[in-house]
Amino acid sequence: MEKSGFSPVGLRVLVVDDDPTWLKILEKMLKKCSYEVTTCGLAREALRLLRERKDGYDIVISDVNMPDMDGFKLLEHVGLELDLPVIMMSVDGETSRVMKGVQHGACDYLLKPIRMKELKIIWQHVLRKKLQEVRDIEGCGYEGGADWITRYDEAHFLGGGEDVSFGKKRKDFDFEKKLLQDESDPSSSSSKKARVVWSFELHQKFVNAVNQIGCDHKAGPKKILDLMNVPWLTRENVASHLQKYRLYLSRLEKGKELKCYSGGVKNADSSPKDVEVNSGYQSPGRSSYVFSGGNSLIQKATEIDPKPLASASLSDLNTDVIMPPKTKKTRIGFDPPISSSAFDSLLPWNDVPEVLESKPVLYENSFLQQQPLPSQSSYVANSAPSLMEEEMKPPYETPAGGSSVNADEFPMPQDKIPTVTLQDLDPSAMKLQEFNTEAILRSLNWELPESHHSVSLDTDLDLTWLQGERFLANTGLQFQDYSSSPSLLSELPAHLNWYGNERLPDPDEYSFMVDQGLFIS
Amino acid sequence: MQRQVALIKQSLFDQGYLDEQFMELEELQDDANPNFVEEVSALYFKDSARLINNIDQALERGTFDFNRLDSYMHQFKGSSTSIGASKVKAECTTFREYCRAGNAEGCLRTFQQLKKEHSTLRKKLEHYFQLARQAGPKETARRPK
Numbered sequence: 001m002e003k004s005g006f007s008p009v010g011l012r013v014l015v016v017d018d019d020p021t022w023l024k025i026l027e028k029m030l031k032k033c034s035y036e037v038t039t040c041g042l043a044r045e046a047l048r049l050l051r052e053r054k055d056g057y058d059i060v061i062s063d064v065n066m067p068d069m070d071g072f073k074l075l076e077h078v079g080l081e082l083d084l085p086v087i088m089m090s091v092d093g094e095t096s097r098v099m100k101g102v103q104h105g106a107c108d109y110l111l112k113p114i115r116m117k118e119l120k121i122i123w124q125h126v127l128r129k130k131l132q133e134v135r136d137i138e139g140c141g142y143e144g145g146a147d148w149i150t151r152y153d154e155a156h157f158l159g160g161g162e163d164v165s166f167g168k169k170r171k172d173f174d175f176e177k178k179l180l181q182d183e184s185d186p187s188s189s190s191s192k193k194a195r196v197v198w199s200f201e202l203h204q205k206f207v208n209a210v211n212q213i214g215c216d217h218k219a220g221p222k223k224i225l226d227l228m229n230v231p232w233l234t235r236e237n238v239a240s241h242l243q244k245y246r247l248y249l250s251r252l253e254k255g256k257e258l259k260c261y262s263g264g265v266k267n268a269d270s271s272p273k274d275v276e277v278n279s280g281y282q283s284p285g286r287s288s289y290v291f292s293g294g295n296s297l298i299q300k301a302t303e304i305d306p307k308p309l310a311s312a313s314l315s316d317l318n319t320d321v322i323m324p325p326k327t328k329k330t331r332i333g334f335d336p337p338i339s340s341s342a343f344d345s346l347l348p349w350n351d352v353p354e355v356l357e358s359k360p361v362l363y364e365n366s367f368l369q370q371q372p373l374p375s376q377s378s379y380v381a382n383s384a385p386s387l388m389e390e391e392m393k394p395p396y397e398t399p400a401g402g403s404s405v406n407a408d409e410f411p412m413p414q415d416k417i418p419t420v421t422l423q424d425l426d427p428s429a430m431k432l433q434e435f436n437t438e439a440i441l442r443s444l445n446w447e448l449p450e451s452h453h454s455v456s457l458d459t460d461l462d463l464t465w466l467q468g469e470r471f472l473a474n475t476g477l478q479f480q481d482y483s484s485s486p487s488l489l490s491e492l493p494a495h496l497n498w499y500g501n502e503r504l505p506d507p508d509e510y511s512f513m514v515d516q517g518l519f520i521s
Numbered sequence: 522m523q524r525q526v527a528l529i530k531q532s533l534f535d536q537g538y539l540d541e542q543f544m545e546l547e548e549l550q551d552d553a554n555p556n557f558v559e560e561v562s563a564l565y566f567k568d569s570a571r572l573i574n575n576i577d578q579a580l581e582r583g584t585f586d587f588n589r590l591d592s593y594m595h596q597f598k599g600s601s602t603s604i605g606a607s608k609v610k611a612e613c614t615t616f617r618e619y620c621r622a623g624n625a626e627g628c629l630r631t632f633q634q635l636k637k638e639h640s641t642l643r644k645k646l647e648h649y650f651q652l653a654r655q656a657g658p659k660e661t662a663r664r665p666k
Binding site: 018019020021022024028029092115 | 542545546548549551554557560561564565568592595596598599600602603604605
């Protein structure tokens with residue numbers, strides 16, 4: 001939907017399940033959520049429908065076990081070609097299965113029997129994706145509106161209501177308001193573009209270009225774009241697709257490796273956090289880096305300390321890991337993305353928390369294997385968010401100039417991360433981005449919390465991160481009691497007038513919502 | 522009459538034939554779909570009969586392809602959660618355990634048990650729905666959550 005605002009009402013959902021009973025039930029449930037439902041009993045049929053109407057659906061919910069095609073395969077196709085959020089379902093909640101879901105790009109994993117409250121909040125995934133898209137599109141130099149929205153929204157949605165004080169500052173609201181207005185203004189640069197659908201041919205071109213560049217170099221989006229020679233395609237499009245592709249590849253490569261999660265957490269000595277801490281801003285770079293290591297990922301363990309800082313930046317960064325400094329975050333440990341990054345490591349979540357808390361995150365270091373550049377890292381982090389791009393225009397000066405686009409240079413998945421030096425960061429930071437996990441992808445798109453705001457803000461952002469991992473909650477891995485949140489969330493639509501309705505909720509409302517810990521994933 | 526219907530339903534819960542999923546289904550029932558629960562139930566039994574058939578055939582072959590059997594049962598279990606058929610679901614779980622253990626004998630035994638539970642539930646629900654229809658639209662007293 002290209003309307004300026006976002007509203008969960010009328011969300012177009014495609015449900016895929018070979019079980020006719022469940023299909024009927026889900027259809028009814030989704031209709032009760034005021035969504036627009038299309039059902040499908042076969043994966044191939046679902047793909048056909050999706051391809052036929054490229055912009056016809058907002059989200060896909062699919063069972064994992066289907067006769068004609070593995071649900072994970074479908075997930076990959078949808079992710080790669082259409083960039084739609086996909087939720088997996090199964091009666092089986094085994095960690096490994098869930099992990100696989102994450103690795104393949106699922107934005108959530110629901111256990112059957114599925115409850116209404118779980119379906120009521122799926123719109124969050126759609127919103128998040130849309131915000132990411134805007135950010136992608138905007139790339140650098142965006143007035144930062146998108147970032148704000150994302151951040152803000154994320155914070156709201158994700159806000160676990162824990163330590164993070166969601167009480168957004170008034171100016172945030174104003175800013176948001178402005179952003180939203182911009183969004184609705186068709187001439188505004190922040191208006192979304194139509195989603196790029198990666199058809200088979202387009203993807204082939206992409207793959208060819210990537211292969212041409214070779215694995216040894218870093219295949220940057222720009223190079224790829226040039227090689228592809230598709231006039232209407234932008235570097236941002238390629239960048240975001242590249243991220244996914246890398247994840248996909250690394251997934252294939254790593255297979256079932258179970259990397260020790262803890263390995264990932266190498267916290268570099270450099271603690272960018274120092275720098276950031278004050279600003280309450282976690283160097284995003286940190287987080288992002290965490291991954292690159294591919295295995296090490298999660299090094300994030302960033303400071304997890306209660307310092308507000310930590311969390312905020314990290315979460316943004318896509319680095320799946322490092323989760324919000326808020327210790328409270330049980331989630332922190334959680335870091336689902338991290339696990340994904342670790343992908344391979346199917347470490348139980350519990351491990352994560354330990355890792356996180358103990359070490360300051362410096363994943364950068366870990367994976368970079370270089371001396372951490374504290375100040376740099378912080379910067380880098382900032383720049384790293386590159387994903388987030390400049391939009392942020394954070395007060396902090398990113399040394400790299402905040403090359404926003406993480407896409408700049410994406411090292412091939414096979415690349416070893418350590419090669420990136422922080423100094424170079426901005427672009428390097430990008431590299432880090434190349435996470436294997438999709439989570440990273442997501443995180444990448446996330447913005448870095450601005451240091452300007454209170455720490456809480458940052459933390460909020462972190463939460464957003466967690467949100468991505470929310471699905472873990474569903475699987476019961478969640479530390480947090482997400483289930484409680486959903487109920488809050490379900491109340492939300494009623495309470496909240498979606499800004500999709502062109503009305504930004506009053507700040508008070510937001511505070512209220514936030515306080516309620518709404519949106520907790 | 523309505524009270525009778527309510528009692529029957531209550532006993533189904535108390536005896537463990539149904540779990541809260543059934544209640545969730547009832548919550549979904551509304552004016553747009555006044556017979557939603559019954560329809561879902563009918564759909565379940567129709568589909569599960571097919572699954573049972575497949576499993577029967579697979580077992581009769583005697584080759585005991587446990588992976589395949591496990592896969593069937595996974596399907597069956599998923600299906601049974603849809604209406605909250607808890608006893609049936611329990612048998613599914615047991616069956617899968619036997620599959621993983623490679624215990625053919627256990628599988629066979631469990632499957633018989635499963636079919637029995639399945640059949641019992643079907644009869645009880647059919648009876649229940651029949652009475653409910655007779656009792657009138659508001660027959661089911663909602664069990665407080």
